[in-house]
Amino acid sequence: MSEGGTRAGFVAVIGAPNAGKSTLVNALVGQKVAIVSPKAQTTRARLMGIAIEGEAQILLVDTPGIFEPRRRLDRAMVAAAWTGAQDADRILLVIDAAAGVNAEAERIIASLRERQHPLFLVLNKIDLVKKGDLLSLSAGLTARLNPEKVFMLSAAQGDGVADLKHALAAAMPGGPWLYPEDEVSDATDRMVAAELTREQIVNQLHQELPYETAVETETWEDRSDGSTAIRQQILVERDSQKAIVIGKGGRRLKAIGAEARAEIAEHLGRPVHLFLHVKVNPRWDEDRDLYREIGLEWAD
Numbered sequence: 535m536s537e538g539g540t541r542a543g544f545v546a547v548i549g550a551p552n553a554g555k556s557t558l559v560n561a562l563v564g565q566k567v568a569i570v571s572p573k574a575q576t577t578r579a580r581l582m583g584i585a586i587e588g589e590a591q592i593l594l595v596d597t598p599g600i601f602e603p604r605r606r607l608d609r610a611m612v613a614a615a616w617t618g619a620q621d622a623d624r625i626l627l628v629i630d631a632a633a634g635v636n637a638e639a640e641r642i643i644a645s646l647r648e649r650q651h652p653l654f655l656v657l658n659k660i661d662l663v664k665k666g667d668l669l670s671l672s673a674g675l676t677a678r679l680n681p682e683k684v685f686m687l688s689a690a691q692g693d694g695v696a697d698l699k700h701a702l703a704a705a706m707p708g709g710p711w712l713y714p715e716d717e718v719s720d721a722t723d724r725m726v727a728a729e730l731t732r733e734q735i736v737n738q739l740h741q742e743l744p745y746e747t748a749v750e751t752e753t754w755e756d757r758s759d760g761s762t763a764i765r766q767q768i769l770v771e772r773d774s775q776k777a778i779v780i781g782k783g784g785r786r787l788k789a790i791g792a793e794a795r796a797e798i799a800e801h802l803g804r805p806v807h808l809f810l811h812v813k814v815n816p817r818w819d820e821d822r823d824l825y826r827e828i829g830l831e832w833a834d
């Protein structure tokens with residue numbers, strides 16, 4: 535890559551929980567770097583996905599959804615999202631066009647109006663809405679936020695993603711690339727592995743439970759036979775939750791482990807032995823070490 539025409543910059547992807555931010559980051563990168571689920575509050579910590587378009591390197595900061603924080607973990611998540619936005623060259627505000635401007639989106643809009651940060655507006659999930667509704671949503675938001683550009687797309691189906699990528703590339707400042715060209719994210723293998731297990735928990739379990747769960751890596755051993763042995767601990771807050779995660783005769787935990795193991799092996803490109811066990815810790819969300827492990831700053 536020649537120095538002359540290169541560009542590189544940061545784009546903070548923010549929005550309400552479940553708007554499709556992580557899906558969009560994966561679509562822009564062209565592979566899965568962030569976990570996704572139909573439930574709100576899936577992303578816990580900032581994660582950078584790296585997309586390349588022509589001479590531009592676009593560093594996409596996927597952030598936790600912004601919502602009204604109640605407990606410490608919430609505050610840390612919301613703080614992580616706004617910190618991601620602070621120094622970005624562009625903020626990409628993702629709105630779920632099917633949900634419209636809900637209370638959570640309303641809070642974010644109010645905050646953005648105060649910040650006056652260069653903004654691209656993305657109306658996502660257009661596969662779910664009628665064109666007329668989309669246009670009035672777009673008009674209303676444009677009047678309030680004055681974005682530099684507006685995109686209507688479907689992150690899940692890929693429609694409109696190429697246009698957005700192109701426009702982001704053009705908006706990046708000139709300068710050398712900040713990461714090697716084969717790098718797709720800033721997450722360590724250890725973090726990716728824990729996230730892939732958490733993704734299975736979120737997707738295979740119901741109700742509030744996923745939110746009250748965390749995954750911690752205990753040991754990681756790259757063996758001489760080319761395989762990797764990983765021991766992870768699933769933290770839950772109550773005994774009753776432990777029983778649900780384990781399931782009848784251990785079936786649920788086995789299913790979570792089987793899917794996670796396959797995904798981790800694919801990510802690492804080597805065979806994986808995954809050992810999962812469940813531990814009850816009613817106050818895991820008050821454990822400072824765990825925050826560090828999952829990439830969050832302690833919120834006072």
Ligand SMILES: Nc1nc2c(ncn2[C@@H]2O[C@H](COP(=O)(O)OP(=O)(O)OP(=O)(O)O)[C@@H](O)[C@H]2O)c(=O)[nH]1
Nearest residue numbers: 552553554555556557571572575576577599689690
């Ligand atoms: N129909 C449709 N569904 C979508 C689209 N984009 C994302 N989704 C779905 O919306 C849900 C949430 O997607 P995520 O990417 O996890 O959303 P997020 O904004 O990262 O959510 P948090 O991390 O919880 O804040 C998932 O079930 C996605 O498959 C889209 O363009 N169309």
Ligand SMILES: [Mg+2]
Nearest residue numbers: 555556576577
């Ligand atoms: Mg997410």
